[in-house]
Amino acid sequence: GQSLEQPSEVTAVEGAIVQINCTYQTSGFYGLSWYQQHDGGAPTFLSYNALDGLEETGRFSSFLSRSDSYGYLLLQELQMKDSASYFCAVRDSNYQLIWGAGTKLIIKP
Amino acid sequence: GAVVSQHPSRVICKSGTSVKIECRSLDFQATTMFWYRQFPKQSLMLMATSNEGSKATYEQGVEKDKFLINHASLTLSTLTVTSAHPEDSSFYICSARSGGAKGEQFFGPGTRLTVL
Numbered sequence: 649g650q651s652l653e654q655p656s657e658v659t660a661v662e663g664a665i666v667q668i669n670c671t672y673q674t675s676g677f678y679g680l681s682w683y684q685q686h687d688g689g690a691p692t693f694l695s696y697n698a699l700d701g702l703e704e705t706g707r708f709s710s711f712l713s714r715s716d717s718y719g720y721l722l723l724q725e726l727q728m729k730d731s732a733s734y735f736c737a738v739r740d741s742n743y744q745l746i747w748g749a750g751t752k753l754i755i756k757p
Numbered sequence: 758g759a760v761v762s763q764h765p766s767r768v769i770c771k772s773g774t775s776v777k778i779e780c781r782s783l784d785f786q787a788t789t790m791f792w793y794r795q796f797p798k799q800s801l802m803l804m805a806t807s808n809e810g811s812k813a814t815y816e817q818g819v820e821k822d823k824f825l826i827n828h829a830s831l832t833l834s835t836l837t838v839t840s841a842h843p844e845d846s847s848f849y850i851c852s853a854r855s856g857g858a859k860g861e862q863f864f865g866p867g868t869r870l871t872v873l
Contacts, residue, residue: 690850690867691801735800745791745862747800 650674652748654736659754660726668721668734668751676741680712680719683735685750691735694721723753731755759785761853763865770841771873778836778868780851786831787853791862792824795848807834841872 652672660666670680679698683691697703697712697719709722723730736748760783770776780790789808793801805821807813807828815821825837834853838845850867 688869690864692864693861744803744806749800752798 650738650740650746652736652738652746654734654748654751656749657752657754659756662726662728662755662757664726665722665724666726666753668723668736668753670719670721670736670748672717672719672736672738672746672748674738674740674746677714677717678739678741678743680710681737681739681745682708682710682721683737684732685735686732694734726755728755728757759783759853759855759861759863761787761851761863761865763849763851763868765868766866767869767871769871769873772842773840775837775839776841776870778838778849778851778870780834780836780853780865782832782853782855782863785853785855787834787855788831789854790828790834791852791854792826792834792836793850793852795850795867797848801850804836838870841870843872846870846872 654670681696682694684694685691695710697710702711707724712719733750733752735750737745740746762781764779791806792804795801803816804819805813805815805826807826809828809831813826823839828834848867851865852862854862
């Protein structure tokens with residue numbers, strides 16, 4: 649079957665750096681995406697990796713290693729507003745998004 | 758980025774009634790729309806995929822007679838929860854995709870349904 653694994657919860661301190669990992673097993677692979685979701689809101693798109701390597705967008709970076717079926721989201725200079733759930737999602741051979749269970753990021757002052 | 762709207766944002770209804778949720782792509786034509794539901798502290802679960810002008814494709818375990826999907830135009834899809842029950846209370850999110858199978862997916866803000 650298809651599955652994505654990510655930690656259920658991560659805790660970090662304001663101003664620090666945190667990495668959220670995602671490993672996947674899917675039928676086909678057309679890219680790894682990351683979404684942020686605040687409580688009560690809909691997911692918002694953060695990043696997309698189709699090729700190996702690191703993509704940087706401001707304080708957020710996303711990494712992909714297709715040979716390891718692995719990626720991560722890196723958040724730097726954490727702010728309280730970054731407290732949210734973060735989902736990795738893989739586009740499979742049908743171009744459907746397969747979602748991870750989500751990682752709740754808790755930020756402490 | 759592209760904008761997808763949903764209406765209503767929140768609805769409370771009595772058990773046994775039907776509720777219609779609209780999903781609109783405001784500035785692009787969405788050849789494909791997706792409907793998800795999300796229970797608290799869980800991930801998004803795909804319910805169905807709809808292509809404009811054709812019948813929706815439902816995921817396993819989703820009752821097509823209970824969750825009626827209509828994708829009548831390239832900018833509008835509706836989800837009707839028929840004879841709603843308390844267990845249907847959930848967060849329903851639509852997503853719209855443009856530009857074919859490899860197009861970007863954009864999410865609506867979601868609709869919180871509470872069935873009393």
